[in-house]
Amino acid sequence: MLTRTGTAMACTAVALVALGTWADYPELVTLGLAAAATLLVATLWLVAAPRLTVVREVRPHRVFEGTAARAALTVTNAGRRRSPPLQVTETAGGRRTAVPVPALAAGDSCTVGYALPLTTRGRYLIPPVLLGHSDPLRLMHRGRARGAELVVHVYPRVHPLATVEVGGPQDAEGPTNNSAPLGGAAFHSLREYAPGDDRRHIHWGATARTGTVMTRHVVVPDEPRQLVVLDTSTTPYPGPHFEDAVRVAASFCVAAENARLPFLLRTTGAVERESTGPALEFLSTVQKSHTDQGLAVLSERVRDVIAGAQGVALTVVTGHVDAQAAQLLMMLRPRFLSISLAELSAADNGIRPHGVLTVIATSSDQFAIHWNRLVLR
Known part of the structure; x- marks a missing residue:
């Protein structure tokens, strides 16, 4: 591909040949042909491209807003001749970053590091880098895609939040489930013995009956589950507050994980995630939807949780809350251990559902x- 200098050279060559021919001026024709020959030499220079191997690493693949993801590019000259200076073009988030690589002798390697311009939350597909070089006169440039595509997630920014104390299990032993952590004292079921199990838990009666060594599966009793519901409708967010709501929802998920409390993230658009990794990954791409009915469908979204025997602490993250939504939260209040309302709004409309811990910001x-000032006081 011709550079700006190469384009000017080509135009000059054509003009000189045409002008020299018209004016019967052989010297101008000679200059024009010399310029054309220079472009031909530049083309042949690029045809004999250096043999290079490129390895690109991006670490980490998951970052939070405000934290830079960095890439490291290792270029090795696998040919027999010295490679010219190179320019690597990285495209990330719709922005291009040019990274120079010095000339490399045969067998030499060079590693260059650079930051990826990823500033807002999202899932970014990073295409292969464009490895380019030019002739000595910079008349022509050739670029080739090298490496593989990479995916980088930018998680929403997380704030440290205190957790609300809602009590322990609903009975002394506590209900159990298959996903409960091991190491507790509550009996859940019998299963086959596995290497590493405590031999004191072997059930000799079941072992004699089945002919297979059976052990007691004991777990930690269920603790109150933290249910975080993010409103993904468009109506409550007339301004840029949806991004703040996403950050608050992510902060509640991380706070529950740090407190070792089981939690579940749901949206009013019928999407749910459990555990911090999938929750934050989902929140990196979640968007508002015009078809989402918002808190009007909250009862439907939590019906299965209400029907369970385990206590649940509900946290609702939304924008503007109207009287109808406030009434719904008050109706649901007796069915949960607690209900917290995070309202990200430009103005305080004075609506605070009775019995609901409400913070407007x-x-x-x-x-x-x-929130921390209210909970920790």
Whole structure:
């Protein structure tokens, strides 16, 4: 591909040949042909491309807003002649980053590091890098895609939040389930013995009956589950507050994980995630939807949780809350251990559902301050 200098050279060559022919001026024709020959030499230079191997690493593949993801590119000259100076073009988030690589002798390697321009939450597909080089006069440039595609997730920014104390299990032993962590004292079921199991838990009666060594499967009793519901409708967010709501929802998920409390993230658009990794990965791409009915479908979204025997602490993250939504939260209050409302809004409309822990803030930073001040006092 011709560079700007190469394009000017080509235009000059054509003009000189045409002008020299018209004016019967052989010297101008000679200059034009010399310029054309220079372009031909530049083309042949690029045809004899250096043999290079490229290895690109991006670490980490998952970062939070405000934290830079960095790439490391290792270029090795696998040919027999010295490679010219190179320019690597990295495209990430719709922005291009040019990274120079010095000339390499045969067998030499060079590693260059650079930051990826990923500043907002999202899932980014990073295409292969474009490895290019030019002739000595910079008349022509050749670029070739090298490496593989990579995916980088930018998680929403997380604020440290205090957790609300809602009590322990609903009975002394506590109900159990298959996903409960091991190492507790509550009996859940019998299963086959596996290497590493405590031999004191072997059930000799079941072992004699089945002919297979059976052990007691004991787990930690279920603790109150933290249910976080993010409103993904468009109506409550007339401004840029949806991004703040996503950050607050992510902060509640991380706070529950740090407190070792089981939690579940749901949206009013019927999407749910459990455990911090999948929850944050989902929140990196979640968007508002015009078809989402918002808190109007909250009862449907939590019906299965209400029907369970385990206590649940509900946290609702939304924007503007109207009187109808407030009435719905008050109706649901007796069915949960507690209900917390995070309202990200530009103005306080004065609506605070009775019995619901409500914090209204204009940003996620302000919410974290108000929430911790309220919970920790």
